[in-house]
Amino acid sequence: MTEQALTAPTLPQARAVNIRGATMRAIYIIWKRDLIRYWRDRMRVFASLAQPVLFLFVFGSGLSSSLRGSTGGFGGPGSSLQYVQFIFPGIIGMSVLFTSIFGAMSIVWDREFGFLKEVLVAPIHRSAVAIGKTLGGATQAMFQGIVILILAPLVGVKLTFLGVAELIPMIFLFAFALSALGVAVAARMRTMQGFQMVMNFLMMPLFFLAGALFPLGGNLPAWLSVLTRFDPASYGIDALRRTVLTASGVPSRVLDTLGLTIFGHPLSVWPEEAVLVAFGVLMMSLAVYGFRQRD
Amino acid sequence: MPQPVISVRDLVKTYGKVEAVRGIDLEVRSGEIFGFLGPNGAGKSTTISILCTLIRPTSGVAQVAGIDVLKDPSAVRARIGLVFQDPSLDGQLTGRENLDFHAYLYGLPASTRKQRIDDALSIVELTDRADSTVLTYSGGMRRRLEIARGILHYPQVLFLDEPTLGLDPQTRNKIWDYLHSVRTREHITIFMTTHYMDEAEFCDRIAIIDQGKIVALGTPSELKTKVGGDVVTITTPDTAFASEEIRRVMQLEATQVDGTLLVEVPDSASFMPRLFSELSVPITAVSARRPSLDDVFLKLTGRAIREQGNTSLDTMRNMGRIWGAGRR
Numbered sequence: 001m002t003e004q005a006l007t008a009p010t011l012p013q014a015r016a017v018n019i020r021g022a023t024m025r026a027i028y029i030i031w032k033r034d035l036i037r038y039w040r041d042r043m044r045v046f047a048s049l050a051q052p053v054l055f056l057f058v059f060g061s062g063l064s065s066s067l068r069g070s071t072g073g074f075g076g077p078g079s080s081l082q083y084v085q086f087i088f089p090g091i092i093g094m095s096v097l098f099t100s101i102f103g104a105m106s107i108v109w110d111r112e113f114g115f116l117k118e119v120l121v122a123p124i125h126r127s128a129v130a131i132g133k134t135l136g137g138a139t140q141a142m143f144q145g146i147v148i149l150i151l152a153p154l155v156g157v158k159l160t161f162l163g164v165a166e167l168i169p170m171i172f173l174f175a176f177a178l179s180a181l182g183v184a185v186a187a188r189m190r191t192m193q194g195f196q197m198v199m200n201f202l203m204m205p206l207f208f209l210a211g212a213l214f215p216l217g218g219n220l221p222a223w224l225s226v227l228t229r230f231d232p233a234s235y236g237i238d239a240l241r242r243t244v245l246t247a248s249g250v251p252s253r254v255l256d257t258l259g260l261t262i263f264g265h266p267l268s269v270w271p272e273e274a275v276l277v278a279f280g281v282l283m284m285s286l287a288v289y290g291f292r293q294r295d
Numbered sequence: 296m297p298q299p300v301i302s303v304r305d306l307v308k309t310y311g312k313v314e315a316v317r318g319i320d321l322e323v324r325s326g327e328i329f330g331f332l333g334p335n336g337a338g339k340s341t342t343i344s345i346l347c348t349l350i351r352p353t354s355g356v357a358q359v360a361g362i363d364v365l366k367d368p369s370a371v372r373a374r375i376g377l378v379f380q381d382p383s384l385d386g387q388l389t390g391r392e393n394l395d396f397h398a399y400l401y402g403l404p405a406s407t408r409k410q411r412i413d414d415a416l417s418i419v420e421l422t423d424r425a426d427s428t429v430l431t432y433s434g435g436m437r438r439r440l441e442i443a444r445g446i447l448h449y450p451q452v453l454f455l456d457e458p459t460l461g462l463d464p465q466t467r468n469k470i471w472d473y474l475h476s477v478r479t480r481e482h483i484t485i486f487m488t489t490h491y492m493d494e495a496e497f498c499d500r501i502a503i504i505d506q507g508k509i510v511a512l513g514t515p516s517e518l519k520t521k522v523g524g525d526v527v528t529i530t531t532p533d534t535a536f537a538s539e540e541i542r543r544v545m546q547l548e549a550t551q552v553d554g555t556l557l558v559e560v561p562d563s564a565s566f567m568p569r570l571f572s573e574l575s576v577p578i579t580a581v582s583a584r585r586p587s588l589d590d591v592f593l594k595l596t597g598r599a600i601r602e603q604g605n606t607s608l609d610t611m612r613n614m615g616r617i618w619g620a621g622r623r
Contacts, residue, residue: 022401025400028399029395033385036392037387040387041387113382114381114384115385118384118400121372122400122401123369123372123402124400
């Protein structure tokens with residue numbers, strides 16, 4: 001130390017390492033990097049809209065006309081709810097789900113391209129990587145979900161200002177839970193191929209079981225009904241659906257028959273959000289643990 | 296006697312049965328450029344990874360900036376800068392954003408962050424391109440940016456693992472210019488590995504490592520005195536016979552490399568006439584030169600540095616290396 005002072009009198013000395021402060025800054029910059037990359041890659045933002053738009057307007061509108069049938073609306077006799085309106089919140093959920101998981105995939109990408117090394121050798125706590133990447137992925141997914149809201153008038157979903165204000169934190173929480181899941185998986189993956197395989201066995205089941213495209217409260221076969229209740233995305237999408245459709249003037253009676261039930265009891269938004277928080281925190285811990293194992 | 300910046304005692308690292316590092320002792324002084332020289336698979340990268348706390352030694356002691364790498368790896372990491380063998384920049388960020396990212400990770404104070412980034416960019420002459428994305432940079436520019444990043448947080452030691460691998464000779468020389476100016480401006484110690492013998496001449500001191508052990512350590516000129524006098528290269532149609540004859544008639548050891556013979560002689564001017572008169576084999580070509588570090592390596596190990604078969608460790612290392620091209 002004294003010798004360093006002799007040779008380099010004008011340079012600041014290496015400061016004592018404050019791991020906690022360093023970790024907070026690291027979370028911030030890892031999150032910020034994800035957002036910079038997101039804005040820089042605007043083409044991706046538009047390209048990723050293609051899938052939800054197809055689902056909503058082609059799949060949704062197509063099925064709407066045949067499901068209208070003789071009963072009137074999709075929500076049972078006397079209801080004016082159309083299928084395309086029913087799946088609208090599900091499509092928000094789909095967009096959030098896919099963006100979250102692909103956001104987490106960038107960790108494996110970083111590992112393959114060497115950038116992750118730069119982060120892993122820094123004098124910070126490894127949890128910063130898990131938390132920073134989860135928040136970064138969740139923020140991107142939240143934006144992708146909010147973008148879908150713009151399509152609401154085109155499918156006859158009426159949104160109020162208050163409804164939107166309510167939806168944004170819900171979308172973020174949903175995005176957080178799924179990003180944490182993605183990061184927990186990505187932390188353990190070493191190659192892109194392996195990751196894609198896990199995603200095929202994870203992402204598509206999560207999407208199809210979440211009730212994005214069909215009501216979970218209906219007469220599902222017992223095995224399917226059970227599986228859908230174990231999908232965290234079911235709770236996120238049901239909460240979005242209740243909020244969106246309530247704002248759009250659909251009576252709660254209709255929502256209860258279509259929505260998620262546990263042992264026959266319809267759920268409300270708050271318990272569903274609690275499930276997401278619990279799942280997100282659990283996955284976050286697994287992600288932190290995954291990064292703490294020394295590479 | 297000043298404290299050494301790096302001190303290593305009896306360092307060993309084994310992977311299963313493969314001994315990558317077999318008992319290394321080393322001291323690096325403050326402010327010097329120390330080169331770690333050897334063929335691929337000699338244990339250079341393993342040693343540097345241990346010093347950077349990326350892998351744990353099997354046994355032995357290693358201290359960097361006075362701190363034991365096993366006892367307080369975080370403190371070591373805060374005091375060292377790293378330039379990896381494989382690129383580790385974010386291509387979608389600009390040069391400045393890459394440095395900003397690093398500044399946050401290493402906790403540079405907000406008041407001086409911007410100034411420090413500007414300074415680092417100007418040392419490696421990237422100020423003009425600082426706001427272009429790294430994807431648009433050439434290989435040499437990326438290396439320079441990595442050097443700027445490596446010194447950003449005022450480390451005491453900058454470690455570079457094969458910093459010129461895969462770059463063309465002109466760019467390699469430029470990188471060396473930058474490293475020398477970094478050393479002068481930042482009063483930093485530089486520890487680097489290379490398998491280019493000619494580059495080792497730019498170092499203050501070098502350690503030659505082969506098969507996990509240090510076989511020689513000293514300044515480049517000290518090491519060259521280990522090769523006596525001049526090196527004479529002889530080409531003949533019958534290398535084996537000529538080698539035998541040189542030993543029998545002239546009492547000199549000749550080493551075969553790439554179908555030519557190398558002979559060390561105290562004075563090449565008086566040796567050449569003798570060569571022509573005393574040898575019965577025809578000589579196609581002959582040349583004499585001052586010894587290079589290649590000759591030192593050849594003398595110490597009996598092999599040329601770039602022409603040996605891959606050991607199992609080599610193969611293991613090369614697997615999974617994305618960027619291994621560019622040697623020989």
